[in-house]
Amino acid sequence: MTKSNIALLVLLAVVASLPLFGGAYALRLGTIACMYAIMALSWNVVGGFAGYPSFATAAFFGFGAYTAGVLLNKGLPLWLCVVIAAVTALLIAAVLGAALLRLRGHYFAIASLSLVEVLRELVNNATDLTGGGMGLNIPLGSGSGVLAEAMFFFYAMWILLLLTVLMVMAVAGSKLGFGLACIRQNETASSMVGLNTTLYKSIAFGLSACFVSAAGGVYAAWVHYIDPSDVFDILYSVKPIVMALMGGLGSPLGVACGAFLYLGLEEVVWRNYIQIHTGVLGLIIVLLLLFLPHGLISLRPANLWRRVKHV
């Protein structure tokens, strides 16, 4: 196990201790932090490892939210709904990936973006099943107190994050991760050395979808009401990319830190500049990317010290 993987697990343990220090607000932030980290780490599998800039995160998030939402309304237990959401997303993404991932670069980005719109329209029009534009109400859980419920959903999201992290670590250290790195660097040469690129890309796309979909399922149960414009929000596709870039493309530790940093910035900026918060946030992101192109992970204490000495 590498140093950065250990650091990532330690970071996760620290996040898990959050309920010790805060009330409902902290738990809400913690839940969103875990959700963002799941999205960013999942995007990193296809965007960071394989180098395919996917904009389909929102599609699978919404897919998971609606799958779980509809099944919860049918009376299935939450854990089963989340598992079903994850497994179906894995399969659908793998099949779609085999077709979509034939496109490269900008073409793939646009095609994956259209996936969000297609699913949104499907959900909008399947009124009988999903409630269409009216949204979908999801039955309340056990009815235990507000704080207990907040705690429950925080840990549900945290467990999903833990699973995502373990998946990402397993991929990074395996033949699959090695193959994806080959594909990112030179796809022609990869197939020429006997790498089944279509298969590898499909698996990567499936893995990047399944935990996002599960997170969508937990999200739906958490907020009790979802509608297409909320869960198929294109920002859910864009934010993970920004987080990954801020943290350091390809590095799981960096990407997770990027997700937390992004949430922190979002929250601070929103509190202080409510009128122009998106403008300020955008500016900060641009500055960060300009001056730290390789992300947080490139900030090594040793490097900083060298720079200080240089000055």
Added chain:
Amino acid sequence: MSEILRLENVSRHFSGLQALRDVTLTVNRGEVLGLIGPNGAGKTTLVNTICGVTPANSGKITFDGKDITRIKTYQAARLGLSRTFQIVQPFAEFTALDNVAAAALFSQPGQSLKMAREQAMAHLVYVGLELQANHPAATLTLAMRKRLELAKALAMKPKLLFLDEVNAGLNSAEVERATKLIHELAASGITIVMIEHLMKVVLNVCTRIAVLHNGALIADGAPREVIENPAVVEAYLGQQYAKRNVARG
């Protein structure tokens, strides 16, 4: 001599451009076949067609008794068809070792990364890149990258090896070194098809020569016969080369 590769009336066009016309060619086990011809004659397209990068529009390709006309690139690689690229295609961020390890890992079933790296080192030693094993491929010189290509191709345990202009862009010392390597490979029993413009190397290494011109095969035979063939002189070698050749005897 038994044949390892057979092409029957293979054609390939890119919309209006006929890149290969009815090419019929066999390659025998253990020989070194030189594939020559002017720029744009379809030499690289022929290799791409055999390896499944640009599948043939018509005709049939048989490799080792199997029909591989419609095969996918990665399947061709696993069957034992390997190649080097005219324009080198390294995994730029990987070290030289991992470049070769990737070839060993994905071309052979049931390989682990650790085993692949061990084998890769042996191939790097063979092509003389052991000192550069841990350098990123992007930092190697062109001559080294060409040898890296060769190491990658060898790591795939090829039955048939295509060398696409391994000597292009190298200086004469580097060419000599590469030629020596090819000689050794041929001696080890690998069947080689080499695309090459340096006639000195072709005549030095090849046991047979095939000539492509405008996508069609215009000559195929022993080196001495082919370079005296008037059609080949006209299309590729030029009168000057022919005269010099005659003068030299």
